[in-house]
Amino acid sequence: MYFHQILLFIIHKFNGERSQTASYYLLKGKKSGQTIQDVTYFQLHSFFSLFPKLSKESYDEAIKILRQNEYVQIENAYISLTEKGFQQVKNMEKPGFNGWLYRGNEQIFWKRVELIVQTLSQFKFQQKKFIPNQKDIEIQHFVKKYFQKRDFQSLQFYTSFKLQLFQLLESANLEKFQKELFVYRLSGYKKSGLTWDQLTNYYSKTELDLKFAFIECLHILIDAISKEQHPDLFDVLDGIEVEVPLTESAVKTNNLFSKGYSIEEVAEMRFLKKNTIEDHVIEIVSADPDFPVEPFISNEQIEKVLEIADKYKSKKLKLIREYVPDLSYFQIRLALTKGEEVNG
Amino acid sequence: MDKLTEVLQSKFGYTSFREGQKEIVEQILAGRDVVAVLPTGMGKSLLFQLPAYLLTGSVLIVSPLLSLMQDQVEQLKMIGEKRVVAVNSFLTFAQKENVFQNLGAYKFIFTSPEMLQNNRFNKILASIDIAYIVADEAHCISQWGFDFRPDYLRISKWLQSNPHSNVVALTATATKKVVEDIEKTLCMQKPFSYIHSVDRPVIAYEVKEVETQQEKKDWVIQRIISTSGPGILYTQSRKKSEMYAEELKKRGVKVSYYHAKMDQEDRILVQQQFQQGHLEWICATNAFGMGIHKDNIKQIIHDHIPTSIASYMQEVGRAGRNGEQSIASLIYCARDVEQAFFISIKDFPEEIDIKYYFQNDEKIIQLPETTTRTLKYWKEELSEKETIELFSSIKQAKWLEIQKLYDLFQNDQCVRKQLLHYFGEELITRPNNCCTVCSLNPTEILYSREPTVFKKDILNWNDRLNELLPL
Incomplete structure (x- = not known):
C-alpha cells in the first residue's frame, strides 16, 4: 500500500482544490510555476520530485484503484478524499521524505x-x-x-x-x-x-x-x-542537497530582479511572457522568505487575502478574488505563498 | 620468446596465441588492411588490443553499439589499461572538452559512427597520431548483415575524406557477401582476410517441431526443470520472458528474466548473478548476451524461429565456451515463421511512411527512432523511389532468409552442414553428437537436474553487511 498511501496523503493535502494530475506533477517534480507554487500553498515539500521516473501509466493505474476502493472521488475535475479515504490518512504516520531538498539526488x-x-x-x-x-x-x-x-x-x-x-x-x-x-x-x-x-x-x-x-x-x-x-x-x-532550490530560469529572473528590473522589464529582456516571470516570483518567494514582495503587493493586501482564505477555508483563487476584485490573480497567489511561510 | 608472445604475457596474461590470432596481429603490425571473422569467445578483442602496444600512436575503434563500447572499455581497464576513453553522446559537453584536449594521450579511443560527423572531433583526430583504425561489429556496415546500421556507412565517407592508416574490420558473423560489402565500404586495399570457421563442434543442434504453442511451452518447461543448466532461454518478447521466468520459479528453478525494459542496475545484477552461478537460467529477449563473460553455459533454447541465421549463430554461440559438450535446442510451430517475419520487419517504414518522410518535415513523422535514423540517412543518399525500392528488396530478402531458416530446420539434411553452408563453408568432420537429423542423444549431453526444494532465504541486513564487508 505504500505508493497508495503517499497518494492519499498528497490528495488530502490538496484539500479538494486540484485536479488528479497535480499529484503526478508533484511526484515527477515538474518545474512549472503551478507545481512549485502548490508545494508552498499546500505544504507538500516532502513529496516534490520524489520519483522523476514515475510513468503516467503506473500513476493512472493507482488512481483507478483508489477510486475503485472508494478512497478518492473526482468531482468537477477536482480530486478529493472520501470519508473512507480520510480514515486511512488519519492513522498514517508522517512519511520521512525530503523531496524538496534532495530532488532525486x-x-x-x-x-x-x-x-x-x-x-x-x-x-x-x-x-x-x-x-x-x-x-x-x-x-x-x-x-x-x-x-x-x-x-x-x-x-x-x-x-x-x-x-x-x-x-x-x-x-x-x-x-x-x-x-x-x-x-x-x-x-x-x-x-x-x-x-x-x-x-x-x-x-x-x-x-x-x-x-x-x-x-x-x-x-x-x-x-x-x-x-x-x-x-x-x-x-x-557532497552536492546532494539542492543549494538553491530554484529552476534555472527562475535563477536568471532573480538575478535581474536584484539589479532592480521590474517584472515587465525582465519579461521583455528575456523574451518571456509576463505570466512566466510572475511564476518565477512565486517560486523565488517560496524558496526565499526574505525576498522583498513590497514592489508587487502591500502588507495590508496580503493580510486581507489571508483573512478571506481563512474565513472561507479555501485557497481557490476565483473565490478569493470575488472579495478583493482590485487584486490580480498573481497578487493573490503571492499573498497565499507568503501566508504559507507564516503558518508553515 | 618473440616480442608478440612477450606482450601477450605481460599485458594479457596468456602464454600462447589462439588459432589465427598471431597471423592477424602480424598483418596489422605490417600496416595491412585486415578483415577478421571470428566467432565470439575466440579472442577477437585481443586482435586490436595487442598491436597497440607495439606501435606508437592511438588506436581509433569505431563501434556501432554503445553497450558494447562500454564493455570493451571496461575489459581494457580490467587488464590495467588506463589510457582508454569512449567518446560518445553520453559525455557531457565539459567531459568531451576535457577528453578532446588530451586526446592524443589515450592509447585506445572508442567512438561511435555518429561522432565521426563532429567537426571538432575530426580536427583533433587529424592532429594526433593514429596507429590504425578498427571497425568493430563490421557486419553492421552491410545491409545484408542482420543488424544493419546505416549510420555505420558514414564511416565510409569519413575514410574517403580523411587520409588514414590501415583499417581493421572485426566481426563474429559474416557471409561472403557481407565480407565483400565490408571490404568495399571500408575502402580496403587488398586486405588480408582471416575467416574462422563458424562451426562449433561442441554445440549439438536439437530441432523439434510441435503443433501448438502449449506443447512448446510444456516442452521448454519440462526440459529446464529436468536437465541441468546453466542455460539461456531466448524468447521473442518481454512478456514471454517474464512468463517463463514466473512459471519456472514456481517449479523451483533459480531463474530470472532479462530484457531491455529493465532498469540498468537490475540488468547488471541479473548478469552478475548468472555469471556467479546464483541463477541457473535466464529467460531473455535478444537483448541478453552482449558482454556476458560466462564460459560454462550448457544449454541454449529458442522457443521460436529466429529472424536470421547470423543472429541465431551468435546466440547459440554463447554455449560451451569452456570447450565442454553443449546443446542448442530450437522448438517451433509452423506458424512461428510468420511471427519471425513480422518481428524482423516491424520497424521497417511502409511505402507511405517513406513518401511522407521525403515530402514533409522530418520531425512530424511518428516512427521508431532507429527507423527515423535509417530514413534520414537514405534521404541524403537516394531518391524517394530508390529508397522505396531498397526497402522493398530488403524486406523480400528478409522473407527469403526466414523461409530458408525454416526450411533448414524442417528438411531432412544435417543442420550443422546447412548452417555452415550458409556461411560458404563445407562440413569436414562431424562430431558424435551432431544434430537431430544425423545423430544426437541429449541424455549423453545433459545431466539430470536434482529437483530443489524451494526454501525461502530469510534476509538479514546485519549478516549481509558482514558478508559484503567482513572484518
Whole structure:
C-alpha cells in the first residue's frame, strides 16, 4: 500500500482544490510555476520530485484503484478524499521524505555508496580488478577522488567506513525491511545485489511500493548523517542537497530582479511572457522568505487575502478574488505563498 | 620468446596465441588492411588490443553499439589499461572538452559512427597520431548483415575524406557477401582476410517441431526443470520472458528474466548473478548476451524461429565456451515463421511512411527512432523511389532468409552442414553428437537436474553487511 498511501496523503493535502494530475506533477517534480507554487500553498515539500521516473501509466493505474476502493472521488475535475479515504490518512504516520531538498539526488548518494562498498568488498578479497556496477562516469570519478583523498586500502579506513555505515543503519528511524532493501541492493565480492523483481517476490509488495520505501530510506539516512558521527559518509553527501532550490530560469529572473528590473522589464529582456516571470516570483518567494514582495503587493493586501482564505477555508483563487476584485490573480497567489511561510 | 608472445604475457596474461590470432596481429603490425571473422569467445578483442602496444600512436575503434563500447572499455581497464576513453553522446559537453584536449594521450579511443560527423572531433583526430583504425561489429556496415546500421556507412565517407592508416574490420558473423560489402565500404586495399570457421563442434543442434504453442511451452518447461543448466532461454518478447521466468520459479528453478525494459542496475545484477552461478537460467529477449563473460553455459533454447541465421549463430554461440559438450535446442510451430517475419520487419517504414518522410518535415513523422535514423540517412543518399525500392528488396530478402531458416530446420539434411553452408563453408568432420537429423542423444549431453526444494532465504541486513564487508 505504500505508493497508495503517499497518494492519499498528497490528495488530502490538496484539500479538494486540484485536479488528479497535480499529484503526478508533484511526484515527477515538474518545474512549472503551478507545481512549485502548490508545494508552498499546500505544504507538500516532502513529496516534490520524489520519483522523476514515475510513468503516467503506473500513476493512472493507482488512481483507478483508489477510486475503485472508494478512497478518492473526482468531482468537477477536482480530486478529493472520501470519508473512507480520510480514515486511512488519519492513522498514517508522517512519511520521512525530503523531496524538496534532495530532488532525486538521493540516487547519486546511493550510487556512490554502492560503488564504494563494491570496491571495498572486492579489495577485501584481493580482487583489485573488477567491473564496477555503476557505469556513470561522474559517479566513478567521484568515488575515485574520494578514495584518493583517503588511505582507502588501509584497514583503518575500511573498519571505520563499515562501522559508520552499520551505526547509521542501526540507529536510523527505519523499518527493518527498509534496512534490508538498502543492504541487499548492494553488491560485493561474489555477492550480487537482488533485483527489484526478486525483492518484490520476497516481500509480496509491488515494485513501486518498494522503490518508494527505498527512496524514503535514502532520505532518512541522508538526514541522519552527521559530520561528527559519520565523517566518511558525510563526505559522500557532497552536492546532494539542492543549494538553491530554484529552476534555472527562475535563477536568471532573480538575478535581474536584484539589479532592480521590474517584472515587465525582465519579461521583455528575456523574451518571456509576463505570466512566466510572475511564476518565477512565486517560486523565488517560496524558496526565499526574505525576498522583498513590497514592489508587487502591500502588507495590508496580503493580510486581507489571508483573512478571506481563512474565513472561507479555501485557497481557490476565483473565490478569493470575488472579495478583493482590485487584486490580480498573481497578487493573490503571492499573498497565499507568503501566508504559507507564516503558518508553515 | 618473440616480442608478440612477450606482450601477450605481460599485458594479457596468456602464454600462447589462439588459432589465427598471431597471423592477424602480424598483418596489422605490417600496416595491412585486415578483415577478421571470428566467432565470439575466440579472442577477437585481443586482435586490436595487442598491436597497440607495439606501435606508437592511438588506436581509433569505431563501434556501432554503445553497450558494447562500454564493455570493451571496461575489459581494457580490467587488464590495467588506463589510457582508454569512449567518446560518445553520453559525455557531457565539459567531459568531451576535457577528453578532446588530451586526446592524443589515450592509447585506445572508442567512438561511435555518429561522432565521426563532429567537426571538432575530426580536427583533433587529424592532429594526433593514429596507429590504425578498427571497425568493430563490421557486419553492421552491410545491409545484408542482420543488424544493419546505416549510420555505420558514414564511416565510409569519413575514410574517403580523411587520409588514414590501415583499417581493421572485426566481426563474429559474416557471409561472403557481407565480407565483400565490408571490404568495399571500408575502402580496403587488398586486405588480408582471416575467416574462422563458424562451426562449433561442441554445440549439438536439437530441432523439434510441435503443433501448438502449449506443447512448446510444456516442452521448454519440462526440459529446464529436468536437465541441468546453466542455460539461456531466448524468447521473442518481454512478456514471454517474464512468463517463463514466473512459471519456472514456481517449479523451483533459480531463474530470472532479462530484457531491455529493465532498469540498468537490475540488468547488471541479473548478469552478475548468472555469471556467479546464483541463477541457473535466464529467460531473455535478444537483448541478453552482449558482454556476458560466462564460459560454462550448457544449454541454449529458442522457443521460436529466429529472424536470421547470423543472429541465431551468435546466440547459440554463447554455449560451451569452456570447450565442454553443449546443446542448442530450437522448438517451433509452423506458424512461428510468420511471427519471425513480422518481428524482423516491424520497424521497417511502409511505402507511405517513406513518401511522407521525403515530402514533409522530418520531425512530424511518428516512427521508431532507429527507423527515423535509417530514413534520414537514405534521404541524403537516394531518391524517394530508390529508397522505396531498397526497402522493398530488403524486406523480400528478409522473407527469403526466414523461409530458408525454416526450411533448414524442417528438411531432412544435417543442420550443422546447412548452417555452415550458409556461411560458404563445407562440413569436414562431424562430431558424435551432431544434430537431430544425423545423430544426437541429449541424455549423453545433459545431466539430470536434482529437483530443489524451494526454501525461502530469510534476509538479514546485519549478516549481509558482514558478508559484503567482513572484518
